[in-house]
Amino acid sequence: AKERLSISTWGSPKHYQVAEFIPQFEKLLKDKSKGEISMKIFAGGEMVKQQFVPTAIPQGTVDISLTLLDNWSGTIPEVSILTSPLWTRSMEWSRDNLKPGKPIFDYFDAKLRSQGAVVIAMFDIGPPVISANFEVTGPDSLANMPIRVYSKGSGEVIQALGGAPTVMGVGDVYSGLQRGTVKGALGGLGGAVGLKHYEVTSNMFVPNGVMGTLIHAYVMNKDRFEKLSPALRKAVMDSALEARNHMQQFAIDKQTALLDQVRKAGKKVTVVERDGALWKGFEKKLEPLTAEARSKYPADLVKMVTSN
Amino acid sequence: MLLDFLQDNGGIVAIFLLFFLMLLSVPVFVAMGVAAFAAALLLEDPFQAFRTFINVGWQSASIFELVALPLFIFTGTIMQRTDAGRDLFDITKAWVGGIPNSMGVATITACGIFAAVSGSSIATAATVGLVAIPLLLQEGYGERRAGGFVAGGGTLGIIIPPSIPLILYGVVTETSIGQLFIGGVVPGIIMMSLFTLYALMSRPRITVQHSQTLAEKIAVSRRSLGVVLLPVIIITAIYTGIFTPTEVGALSVLYVVFLGYVQKRLDVGKIKAAAVAATTTTSMLFMLIVFGQYFAHFLTFEQVPQAIAAAIIENASGVYAITLMILAYVILGMFLESAAMLLISIPIFFPVAEQLGMDPIAFGIFAVIAMEIAQISPPVGVNLFTIHGISKIDLWKIARGALPFLLIQIGMLYLVYFLPEIVLWLPKSMMR
Amino acid sequence: MINLARQIGRGMTFVSITLMIVLCLPITYEAVARAFNAPTIWVFETTLYAFIFLGFLGNALAVRSGAHFRVMILVGVFPKAKKYFDLTAQLFTLAFAVLIMASGSYFVWYALSGSILSATMLEIPMWIPQLSIPLGGLGLFLQTVVSMATGEGVDEEIQVFGD
Ligand code: NA
Ligand code: NA
Numbered sequence: 001a002k003e004r005l006s007i008s009t010w011g012s013p014k015h016y017q018v019a020e021f022i023p024q025f026e027k028l029l030k031d032k033s034k035g036e037i038s039m040k041i042f043a044g045g046e047m048v049k050q051q052f053v054p055t056a057i058p059q060g061t062v063d064i065s066l067t068l069l070d071n072w073s074g075t076i077p078e079v080s081i082l083t084s085p086l087w088t089r090s091m092e093w094s095r096d097n098l099k100p101g102k103p104i105f106d107y108f109d110a111k112l113r114s115q116g117a118v119v120i121a122m123f124d125i126g127p128p129v130i131s132a133n134f135e136v137t138g139p140d141s142l143a144n145m146p147i148r149v150y151s152k153g154s155g156e157v158i159q160a161l162g163g164a165p166t167v168m169g170v171g172d173v174y175s176g177l178q179r180g181t182v183k184g185a186l187g188g189l190g191g192a193v194g195l196k197h198y199e200v201t202s203n204m205f206v207p208n209g210v211m212g213t214l215i216h217a218y219v220m221n222k223d224r225f226e227k228l229s230p231a232l233r234k235a236v237m238d239s240a241l242e243a244r245n246h247m248q249q250f251a252i253d254k255q256t257a258l259l260d261q262v263r264k265a266g267k268k269v270t271v272v273e274r275d276g277a278l279w280k281g282f283e284k285k286l287e288p289l290t291a292e293a294r295s296k297y298p299a300d301l302v303k304m305v306t307s308n
Numbered sequence: 309m310l311l312d313f314l315q316d317n318g319g320i321v322a323i324f325l326l327f328f329l330m331l332l333s334v335p336v337f338v339a340m341g342v343a344a345f346a347a348a349l350l351l352e353d354p355f356q357a358f359r360t361f362i363n364v365g366w367q368s369a370s371i372f373e374l375v376a377l378p379l380f381i382f383t384g385t386i387m388q389r390t391d392a393g394r395d396l397f398d399i400t401k402a403w404v405g406g407i408p409n410s411m412g413v414a415t416i417t418a419c420g421i422f423a424a425v426s427g428s429s430i431a432t433a434a435t436v437g438l439v440a441i442p443l444l445l446q447e448g449y450g451e452r453r454a455g456g457f458v459a460g461g462g463t464l465g466i467i468i469p470p471s472i473p474l475i476l477y478g479v480v481t482e483t484s485i486g487q488l489f490i491g492g493v494v495p496g497i498i499m500m501s502l503f504t505l506y507a508l509m510s511r512p513r514i515t516v517q518h519s520q521t522l523a524e525k526i527a528v529s530r531r532s533l534g535v536v537l538l539p540v541i542i543i544t545a546i547y548t549g550i551f552t553p554t555e556v557g558a559l560s561v562l563y564v565v566f567l568g569y570v571q572k573r574l575d576v577g578k579i580k581a582a583a584v585a586a587t588t589t590t591s592m593l594f595m596l597i598v599f600g601q602y603f604a605h606f607l608t609f610e611q612v613p614q615a616i617a618a619a620i621i622e623n624a625s626g627v628y629a630i631t632l633m634i635l636a637y638v639i640l641g642m643f644l645e646s647a648a649m650l651l652i653s654i655p656i657f658f659p660v661a662e663q664l665g666m667d668p669i670a671f672g673i674f675a676v677i678a679m680e681i682a683q684i685s686p687p688v689g690v691n692l693f694t695i696h697g698i699s700k701i702d703l704w705k706i707a708r709g710a711l712p713f714l715l716i717q718i719g720m721l722y723l724v725y726f727l728p729e730i731v732l733w734l735p736k737s738m739m740r
Numbered sequence: 741m742i743n744l745a746r747q748i749g750r751g752m753t754f755v756s757i758t759l760m761i762v763l764c765l766p767i768t769y770e771a772v773a774r775a776f777n778a779p780t781i782w783v784f785e786t787t788l789y790a791f792i793f794l795g796f797l798g799n800a801l802a803v804r805s806g807a808h809f810r811v812m813i814l815v816g817v818f819p820k821a822k823k824y825f826d827l828t829a830q831l832f833t834l835a836f837a838v839l840i841m842a843s844g845s846y847f848v849w850y851a852l853s854g855s856i857l858s859a860t861m862l863e864i865p866m867w868i869p870q871l872s873i874p875l876g877g878l879g880l881f882l883q884t885v886v887s888m889a890t891g892e893g894v895d896e897e898i899q900v901f902g903d
Contacts, residue, residue: 329832330811331811331813331814332814332825332828332829332832333810333811333812333814333815333825333826333828333829334810334828334829334832334833335808335809335810335829335832335833336808336809336810336811337808337809338808338829338832338833338836339832341836341839342832342835342836345839358842358843358846359843359846361839361843362843362844362846362847362873363847365840365843365873366847366870366873369792369795369796369873370788370789370792370869371788372784372787372788374791375763375767375787375788375791377791378760378763378791378794379763379764379767382760382763382764550775551771552771554767555767555768555770555771557764557767558763558764558765558767558768558771559764559768559771561764562764562768579761580757580761583757583760583761584753584757584801586760587753587756587757587760587794587798587801588798588801588802588805588807589807590760590794590795590798591756591794591795591796591797591798591799591801591802591807592802592807592808592809594794594795594796594798595795595799595802595808596809598795643811643813644811645809645811648809687813687816688811688812688813
């Protein structure tokens with residue numbers, strides 16, 4: 001029987017998490033399933049908006065969707081560890097370790113399965129950056145600054161730095177920054193550059209992972225997945241992995257180019273060097289949150305995230 | 309056989325059912341929900357259809373930008389109960405009283421000013437109409453023109469910001485509502501100027517003079533200052549962007565309540581009555597939005613809009629495609645209520661507009677002008693109903709009186725297509 | 741029975757009107773608080789949920805005042821058949837209200853049984869705002885029954901709501 005899977009993404013369709021994944025995935029899956037599986041593709045949140053994925057996928061509104069794992073904090077509190085300062089892994093580490101069969105992937109896959117979703121690909125789109133109209137010179141620079149955050153975990157980090165986490169719709173961030181509704185916005189580098197937040201801000205602060213990162217995934221409705229034949233299930237997983245490897249590498253290579261684009265626009269870019277003075281300063285300031293995370297999350301998970 | 313055909317054309321089935329149910333006079337939000345749900349039952353497992361219904365419904369309801377809606381509606385209903393219409397009309401009459409057809413010009417101007425406070429055409433037409441129509445009739449403009457001026461002028465309510473339909477459009481297409489609001493300013497002023505020009509030239513000419521001395525003009529202006537200041541405050545607040553559109557809505561509610569109390573024109577009873585009217589309208593719109601988006605979601609999932617967009621683009625281009633779209637809007641607008649029309653048409657026409665290279669903000673203004681046409685075209689036009697409701701002038705007479713306004717609006721549609729800069733210039737200048 | 745239905749409708753109307761009147765307050769508070777660099781984490785979410793309650797619970801009032809838009813073209817052509825058109829519209833509305841109640845209850849049950857919280861810093865149990873759906877469906881159902889029994893809101897000419 002022919003299968004047709006619906007796949008939904010949100011955010012800019014030009015973002016590498018979409019543009020470097022979906023076409024590859026579609027083609028690979030067609031080949032690997034020998035034409036058994038075709039796809040129906042929806043972009044820009046027209047089917048499922050970002051924050052609704054955690055109910056829409058288990059409930060089968062679409063078969064597969066892009067998701068920010070931190071958006072699952074309403075049912076799986078453990079996901080917020082990925083956005084916490086405990087997470088200091090590099091994108092290269094993620095490239096090699098957020099794969100089926102590796103502990104962190106399997107841990108969250110099991111968690112999502114208990115909610116009715118299967119993780120078919122997991123990746124690091126890069127640590128979030130702060131597009132701001134002020135310069136971040138140290139961990140105290142964010143004090144009292146209204147900063148737009150995108151999820152629960154990111155809000156907690158900003159709060160720990162003394163900033164005022166502000167919730168606003170994705171569409172309002174550009175104008176919010178421009179008009180000073182918020183002084184800065186935390187978000188993925190790809191999105192910040194794609195949505196041209198640098199046009200309306202003077203500075204970009206690149207924490208480089210000292211404030212956690214953005215782990216995204218493609219997830220599939222569990223019933224739909226399990227109704228596929230074992231061969232087709234394998235085709236889905238293999239295609240997703242291959243497309244994801246391509247996209248993850250693309251994302252890694254793209255980071256420098258994106259920062260250059262911001263510099264070229266005449267904006268000041270402050271990069272936190274790993275284990276440099278700025279890094280240590282932030283690490284110290286975030287220590288209470290890190291300690292809290294250490295005790296709040298299950299010990300086995302903490303170990304997976306922090307051990308070498 | 310039949311089942312196969314229906315299953316292959318789920319989107320068409322839904323559209324057919326929608327129009328069938330609407331003809332049976334089933335409330336539009338029910339018709340949209342039932343049509344899409346019934347078509348979904350044909351295509352998928354019933355429990356899945358049931359779960360998708362509620363998931364999409366919830367996703368369509370929980371959109372923060374929609375919170376601006378009740379606030380701008382409430383601002384309008386409070387103003388109606390504080391004689392704001394009389395203030396506006398008095399001040400415009402004082403300043404243009406010396407010219408021919410002065411009362412007609414004053415009516416359009418008052419509509420334009422009220423439009424900058426209210427997000428709705430109905431509220432604009434009703435507020436100004438209650439005051440203006442009796443005076444227009446008294447001065448001999450005749451029922452056709454008296455009704456037509458207010459019905460037509462009232463449509464300025466949704467192009468000049470704030471605008472309820474622009475909020476809906478921004479929500480459905482994920483376009484910045486603040487930028488849409490600013491995009492409506494210049495086209496709104498152009499439209500108002502054209503309306504004024506028509507009012508000035510319409511025949512027979514009425515030459516009743518309303519000349520007042522400067523002292524009288526200033527006295528009237530001072531009395532009406534509170535109301536006239538509000539549009540200035542609202543537009544400035546939106547333009548400078550100190551506040552989000554939702555916050556501007558909240559602040560304008562507080563402003564009109566404060567003003568009403570200072571002027572001793574407001575009491576608890578009136579606030580309650582204003583809240584009842586605003587709640588009624590909000591709930592009506594809310595159900596249309598939620599189930600209109602559910603209907604649109606179903607069509608999109610069945611890839612109907614994509615197919616229609618492709619068909620239009622393949623068979624027509626540029627000005628022909630636009631003309632086709634305008635024609636479709638004029639016909640839909642004759643029979644559909646404007647908000648329902650927007651929610652049904654946007655998922656279909658938005659991809660077409662994108663293909664034609666229209667900017668999402670420019671197309672938002674385009675769609676809102678199309679809605680204005682729907683509001684004054686018979687047999688179903690909310691502004692016609694409103695004016696008929698408050699004045700008892702025959703519906704078709706009002707429609708004839710509003711026809712010149714409708715023609716101007718069709719011209720405006722082409723203008724926005726060929727010269728999108730009139731929409732985009734102001735939001736872009738705001739960007740720097 | 742009709743009286744009870746009407747009473748429930750009045751209760752819902754009271755809640756929705758109250759929400760309409762107070763909605764501007766927290767939003768203004770947020771605007772001012774942000775100007776002092778002290779934005780809240782609760783206004784955004786709670787006002788959204790208040791708005792959703794307002795929209796769903798407002799149905800009782802909207803039905804009672806005949807505000808839900810209907811296309812009356814065929815009714816105009818066949819005025820003698822008006823009561824059949826009205827009946828058709830009401831029956832479809834009742835059926836749809838049942839769908840809203842059933843699916844809304846399922847959604848509330850799903851959020852309750854999965855202990856789903858909002859994925860924000862506020863962590864509101866999602867069944868609370870979602871309760872507005874089945875309640876709104878109930879209001880729509882009961883008020884339509886009242887309309888069928890008493891004619892309330894049916895013969896209203898298109899009303900002028902100052903929206
Ligand atoms: Na307006
Ligand atoms: Na019409």
